[in-house]
Amino acid sequence: SIQIGNDEHDIDITSEGLSIDGLPLISKKDNGELHIGQNSWITKEDNGRQKVWARDEAGNAIPIDYTNGTKLLINGRDVEQSINNVGALSAALTGLPTVPTENTLACGLGTGTHGGDLAFSGGCASKINEKLSVNYAASITMPGQEYAGNFEDQFSARAGFVWKLGKAIKPTQISMKEGKELKKEIIALKENNQNIISQNKALLARLEKLEKIALSENKSKDLAIYRLK
Template structure:
């Protein structure tokens, strides 16, 4: 049975259900919808469940977007302009990003890019988590700059000449070693024949 309490608790009458023994049991709304202030309780529960699910998917998509952005180039080192493509994945949400970094001068670098998550944006009731994001950054180098060591074309030619000379010398040394080894083998053969001749002479005597 449905019971409405006579006492007022916290400004309201408590309600509950009882069985035939007067024991409190769960209150089951069957065959109709329970409304509070004109709003369906079950509808609100279903809406909250859907919003929570969409929010979770949106957070996963945001994580994938961030991962894709993190894979993009931040600074350009060897060239004045560098571009790249990045990908990100998290909890079955996948994103792809594209961005570029440019060296404005010796002390300033800029980078910009964006990423897009597949599956579209997700609405969670009070707002929407979009499917795309963009970013821009600036790098300012302070203090003394360390100049990279670069080899000039003249130095490269000098080094190439030295390497060629060393290669020629190495080949000549190898040829000399081969010649000396051949002579050594011949001397060993001659010495071996002399020893055998002496041994035969001793046997005959």
């Protein structure tokens, strides 16, 4: 071992590693673990993999936190941004139609966000027949992101089909188009009812007039008969 400086402020170089003021800076254990710092960062090669973890003074595993604007990159891609992009791409795809309802083809545009990242999507759903429908869509993140990777890392797509099984049953709910038509029919029925009511009132009024005329004629005849007698 080699000591540089006095006992209070010294640098010790031993077979295990390097220490400053008695605190280990870099040390290598007998089991192959490489420690950086007194307790913190540890790395070890095991079965062809380089393992990395951290410990506190009690030897408990603790998180490794990349802070102060430092980005964790894997193959040049920002890991945090990649996670946010996946969430935004998936959210954008969920806003697109999967089965057309009132016609044979339905298309749409969508958008989604996650963690501050934004994505846009577009797609269509086509009704082949009463039982089979297909849908296809794609989404893409906003351009200009740093450490976003290649195009395939910023793009997502889906395709699928819906096959209805079993006996078809009449739906209990009505579509917006059917609701509008039903509303129009109700309004027309109300108008017809009002017309019928108006006609009935007019007929009643005419009937009352006829009754009055008939009564007055009968009274006149009765009076004439009495006079003749």
